[in-house]
């Protein structure tokens with residue numbers, strides 16, 4: 507069973523303070539016409555000592571963003587650039603969000619509370635700075651499902667409905683508005699580094715490398731890695747390790763993120779920004795989530811390559827601080843790390859003990875072929891084969907050679923796996939939209955958390971922080 511952090515004391519800290527002058531711009535939250543509490547993540551609130559807040563206090567914090575945290579004078583809209591669908595865009599940045607507060611959890615890990623839909627900033631361009639309620643709902647569903655499937659994801663901490671009518675091209679409009687608060691270890695993106703490279707702010711880049719190494723620590727590079735004493739090289743290795751594992755975790759979850767731009771890549775390795783995401787209805791590498799992804803650039807099966815490409819952009823930014831060969835050596839680890847992580851996580855989801863790269867790789871390949879041929883929905887496949895059960899032919903034989911980890915959670919014998927297909931997402935939204943009925947959402951979240959309990963913690967790369975330890 508995952509263990510809860512030792513204590514739950516809320517201690518505001520702002521290690522970002524020393525970088526704030528050049529990393530962001532102070533902004534104010536929008537003055538919303540109303541604030542209605544729609545979702546408070548009490549599980550994670552307990553982990554950071556905020557579960558004692560009354561609903562009224564909660565709304566003040568996460569609807570009005572008051573009082574301002576003691577050490578962070580004002581909310582900070584963070585500056586960044588990024589490659590969007592491989593085209594460099596220097597005009598982005600937090601256009602509808604800001605860093606609201608920083609805390610440390612019971613294990614001294616940094617946690618950020620960031621917002622989405624909290625109003626306009628210097629980076630809003632033509633945007634209204636708002637988030638739709640449906641967008642907020644989709645963030646809850648994606649993060650809860652992914653957390654239960656062992657993905658290192660940001661957490662949806664709060665959704666407050668804000669009483670505005672928004673116009674959107676991709677939702678029937680006018681549509682309801684919301685402000686979200688997101689909990690994650692950090693909000694430093696690959697695009698944050700790209701911006702510093704383009705603006706030739708080398709001192710800032712070095713300071714940001716130090717910040718990331720200190721706040722999101724991990725193991726040192728392998729013994730034989732060239733340049734392993736260089737901070738930039740160390741950070742490169744950590745990001746390669748994290749993103750290889752992240753890519754693997756999405757594949758094992760059957761998840762298609764949809765928008766794998768470099769501004770959506772967190773240095774902490776956490777998955778975040780859930781827009782047009784989908785879970786696979788069947789095993790199909792070409793399955794594309796975003797209606798605007800006409801080339802299928804971020805299709806399900808291309809996600810590992812997309813993250814590898816993004817690591818390349820990170821290396822190019824760090825090239826201003828380090829030589830190329832050590833950065834290339836780090837990049838070269840992505841493929842093998844990804845393969846190992848897929849095998850490890852595949853076995854974890856099947857409830858069997860890993861047998862090492864070769865057998866696990868074969869198991870993954872045979873499973874993929876079986877799903878592709880039968881059209882079986884991936885959640886159903888993993889559930890049916892849990893503990894190495896079932897399976898015909900070569901796959902069945904191989905599965906039988908694995909040792910089951912032994913499951914005693916009732917979830918595994920109820921016969922019905924949880925999934926998160928688009929029809930269910932739309933049905934949950936319809937209940938809210940048509941009848942203001944939030945019960946289907948709360949029921950779904952409870953079932954997903956139960957599935958998470960049944961799975962237990964996923965294997966993560968050695969020495970890395972994982973926030974799914976509640």
Ligand SMILES: Nc1ncnc2c1ncn2[C@@H]1O[C@H](COP(=O)(O)OP(=O)(O)OP(=O)(O)O)[C@@H](O)[C@H]1O
Nearest residue numbers: 598599600601602603629630633634635636779780
């Ligand atoms: N309604 C909006 N108003 C202002 N800016 C917006 C709006 N929607 C998106 N943006 C900005 O467009 C860029 C890309 O949007 P994207 O959807 O990737 O980010 P986001 O979802 O707003 O934030 P995050 O990446 O933190 O989840 C970002 O700079 C974002 O702030």
